[in-house]
Amino acid sequence: MATRREQTSGESRELILTAAAELFAAKGYRQTTFADVAERSGISRGSIPWHFGSKEGLLLAVLESSLDLVRAGLGDGSGPSTEAGLDRMTAHLDALFAQPxxxxFVTLLVEALEPDSPIHGRYVAIHDTLRDHCKRWLDGLPPLPGVSTEALAVAIVGAGIGIHAQWLVAPDRVHIGQSLAALRALVAGLMPRT
Incomplete structure (x- = not known):
C-alpha cells in the first residue's frame, strides 16, 4: 500500500503530465517552459525536474503516457468480417482520431522529424501502434482487391494525421468532424460487402 507521500508524489506527477501534454499540444515543445507547466498544473516549478530530470525527460514521459492512453482507448481492434464489422471499423476510425x-502527436510531429530528435523513437512507436491497430480491424473485414491491409492502414492513419494537421493550421477553414466523417465514408465505401 502506498504511503501518503508516495500518493501525493504520484498525484503531482499526473498533474504535471496533464499540464505538459496540454501545453505541448497548444504551444509546441520548444515554446513551453517549466514555468508554464508549473502555472498550469499548480505544482511548483522545482518539482518538475525532480520528477522528470529535464524538459526532455518530461516530454518523453508525456509521450509515453499518451501512447499508453491511445493503446488503452483503442482496445484490441478485433472485429468480425460482417456488416457489423464494417460498422465497428467506422467506430474504430472515430476512436483512432478522437483521442485527446x-x-x-500532430503538434510535435515536426519536432520528431528533426535530426537527433529525442522523440523520434517514440513517434515510430506511436505510428506503429496506430497502424497495427488499424490493420487488426482491417484483417477482420473482407480484403480490398489489390490492396494490402498494411498499405490501407498506412493510408488511413496518414489521412487522419493530415486532417488533424490541416485543422491545426487553419481551424476556421477545416471542420475536423466533417472531414473525419468523409474519411470514414471513403473507407466504408471502399470495403467490399459480404
Whole structure:
C-alpha cells in the first residue's frame, strides 16, 4: 500500500503530465517552459525536474503516457468480417482520431522529424501502434482487391494525421468532424460487402 507521500508524489506527477501534454499540444515543445507547466498544473516549478530530470525527460514521459492512453482507448481492434464489422471499423476510425492525444502527436510531429530528435523513437512507436491497430480491424473485414491491409492502414492513419494537421493550421477553414466523417465514408465505401 502506498504511503501518503508516495500518493501525493504520484498525484503531482499526473498533474504535471496533464499540464505538459496540454501545453505541448497548444504551444509546441520548444515554446513551453517549466514555468508554464508549473502555472498550469499548480505544482511548483522545482518539482518538475525532480520528477522528470529535464524538459526532455518530461516530454518523453508525456509521450509515453499518451501512447499508453491511445493503446488503452483503442482496445484490441478485433472485429468480425460482417456488416457489423464494417460498422465497428467506422467506430474504430472515430476512436483512432478522437483521442485527446491526437492534437499533441500532430503538434510535435515536426519536432520528431528533426535530426537527433529525442522523440523520434517514440513517434515510430506511436505510428506503429496506430497502424497495427488499424490493420487488426482491417484483417477482420473482407480484403480490398489489390490492396494490402498494411498499405490501407498506412493510408488511413496518414489521412487522419493530415486532417488533424490541416485543422491545426487553419481551424476556421477545416471542420475536423466533417472531414473525419468523409474519411470514414471513403473507407466504408471502399470495403467490399459480404
Amino acid at each position: 492525444t491526437t492534437k499533441l
